[in-house]
Amino acid sequence: MNAVLPFTRRAVLHAVRDVETLIESVLLPVVLMLMFVYVFGGALAGRSEAYLDFVVPAVVLVCAGFGAATTAVSVARDMNEGMMDRFRTMDVPRWAPMLGHVLSSVLRNLVATAVVIAVAMLLGYRPGAGPLDWLGLLAAVTMWVLAITSVFAAIGVAARSVEAASGYGFALLFLPYASSAFVPIETMPTWLQGFARHQPMTPVVDTMRAFLGGESPGSSAGVMTVWCAAITLLGLAGAGWAFARRQPRI
Amino acid sequence: MADAIVVEGLEKSFGDQRVLDGIRFSVARGSIVALLGENGAGKTTTLRILTTVTPADAGRVAVAGHDVASAGREVRRRISATGQNVSVDATLTGAENLELMGELRGLSRRDARVRAQELLERSGLSDAGRKRVRTYSGGMRRRLDLALSMVAPADVVFLDEPTTGLDTRARSALWERVRELAEAGAAVLVTTQYLEEADALADRVLVLHRGRIVAEGTPAELKARMGGATVAVVDGDGAEVDSEGSDGTAAGLRDALARLEARGALGADSVIAVHAATLDDVFRRLTDDDGDEAPR
Incomplete structure (x- = not known):
């Protein structure tokens, strides 16, 4: 475990110094929120301010996706540009560099989430969350970021180039739009409603929306927890499998 | 040992x-x-x-x-x-690279910093230590790598x-x-x-x-295994174009010249140089797939 702290520090330095990562993790969700509120908000909710209440949890969800996607690129860079070769000749656990990227992603996403909520409040958003609700939101965001980052880490391990890692991950970023994140599921075509209702992002965003509104998330929190645990395990198993396949270790 | x-x-x-x-x-x-x-x-x-x-x-x-x-x-x-x-x-600076490696090698953060400074100085990278490695030349990166x-x-x-x-x-x-x-x-x-x-x-x-x-x-x-001397054919710039090993005796030198002549490497105006065998000669002889040297 001694190796995790230096690797996390390294990944945080990457995130802070890489302008593209900063833009993708922090600026892009804010721009997305402004666009949804002021371009689509009137059409979707009658007026922009009304849509702000609905869309903030969705932007937090998407924000986690953008932030986690950069993990695939960071891991792929380590795998394909030589650093992993050096680490493999050292007494360093093979998962430690990747865990550093994952923990850095969690920190980066929590900061990005705070920025999104702060900007939303400047626009007039007034969350009804109490102290326990904020803690619940923190737990929900952390669980979701861990889950989706694990998947992107696996993509980063498997990708044969940095560009490929970026491309594979992009597909996942469309999933929030087919959930309860941006519009009520009831407004979707019937054939899409089943998918939207049962895909993992719906309980995640419902839970976040409930916490931000100061309400009980009900069964969504439990469903979200199961989904996040399953996705995290799947992502880590996938990363381990891809790692063993690409770099068998003695 | x-x-x-x-x-x-x-x-x-x-x-x-x-x-x-x-x-x-x-x-x-x-x-x-x-x-x-x-x-x-x-x-x-x-x-x-x-x-x-x-x-x-x-x-x-x-x-x-x-x-x-x-x-x-x-x-x-x-x-x-x-x-x-x-x-x-x-993305990291030279010093940060060394500090990271020091910590991964079990040094405390303080010791890793001290060691990083020592190595930067010994590698001629003191002035560049606080700059990001992406600004380094190829040679500087290699020195840091080492x-x-x-x-x-x-x-x-x-x-x-x-x-x-x-x-x-x-x-x-x-x-x-x-x-x-x-x-x-x-x-x-x-x-x-x-x-x-x-x-x-x-x-x-x-x-x-x-x-x-x-x-x-x-x-x-x-080098000794190659014999005492190499007979080389050199071009106008002094570059070696062909060579044969010999034991350094007069007879050996004659034989080497004969072998060069037999394969058409010698012309009437060819310039001949004789020098002690180098590792270069050894390597060429050993890795020449038409050569006589058998694998050990």
Whole structure:
């Protein structure tokens, strides 16, 4: 475990110094929120301010996706540009560099989430969350970021180039739009409603929306927890499998 | 001196291609051994197996007293390796790279910082230490790469073509550092394509050709094996265009000239030079697939 702290520090330095990562993790969700509120908000909710209440949890969800996607690129860079070769000749656990990227992603996403909520409040958003609700939101965001980052880490391990890692991950970023994140599921075509209702992002965003509104998330929190645990395990198993396949270790 | 590296019957294939064909050698503590060979000879594969990165197909390898196949972690604790390609983190500064490596090698953060400064100075990178590596030239990156492998003491040091991309001055400085490592007791295995490097640096040279070690000995022994002198045909610029080994006697020199003439290398106005055998001559003879030298 001694190796995790230096690797996390390294990944945080990457995130802070890489302008593209900063833009993708922090600026892009804010721009997305402004666009949804002021371009689509009137059409979707009658007026922009009304849509702000609905869309903030969705932007937090998407924000986690953008932030986690950069993990695939960071891991792929380590795998394909030589650093992993050096680490493999050292007494360093093979998962430690990747865990550093994952923990850095969690920190980066929590900061990005705070920025999104702060900007939303400047626009007039007034969350009804109490102290326990904020803690619940923190737990929900952390669980979701861990889950989706694990998947992107696996993509980063498997990708044969940095560009490929970026491309594979992009597909996942469309999933929030087919959930309860941006519009009520009831407004979707019937054939899409089943998918939207049962895909993992719906309980995640419902839970976040409930916490931000100061309400009980009900069964969504439990469903979200199961989904996040399953996705995290799947992502880590996938990363381990891809790692063993690409770099068998003695 | 005890052997820090023992390799016996090492074999490795990639698909149908046999890369290592039962090689066998050892490296004593406190000595420098050069693994000399052309591209594709199997040098890097050998190093990757010895550093636990790639599993072998057959054979036994012990590094620092531990079997690489069954005690990889023990081996990794005792080695330091620099690969053929520069492995530095371009987003971090030179100092941060060294500090990271120091912490991963078990130094405290404070000790890692002190060690980083020492290595930056010794590598001629003091002024660039606080700059991001992405601003470094190729030679600076290579020097940092080598410094990273020297952050903490190691029983065995592996260097895969370490002077590629370095200028003459930096190359000499690196050789000096490598000699210091050996004097401190480390066993050093260095791969190289540069005969000059093997001659200047190594206590012993292993010539690897098509996955087999075709010669082994000190540079002087290998040169002696070629005979006392080389008869060379040189062009107008003094560059050698063909050569033959000889035992240095008058009869031997005549024979060498006859062999050159027989294959049409001599013209009426050809310029002939005679010089003591170099490692270059040894290498060319040993790795010439039409040559007479049999694999060891």
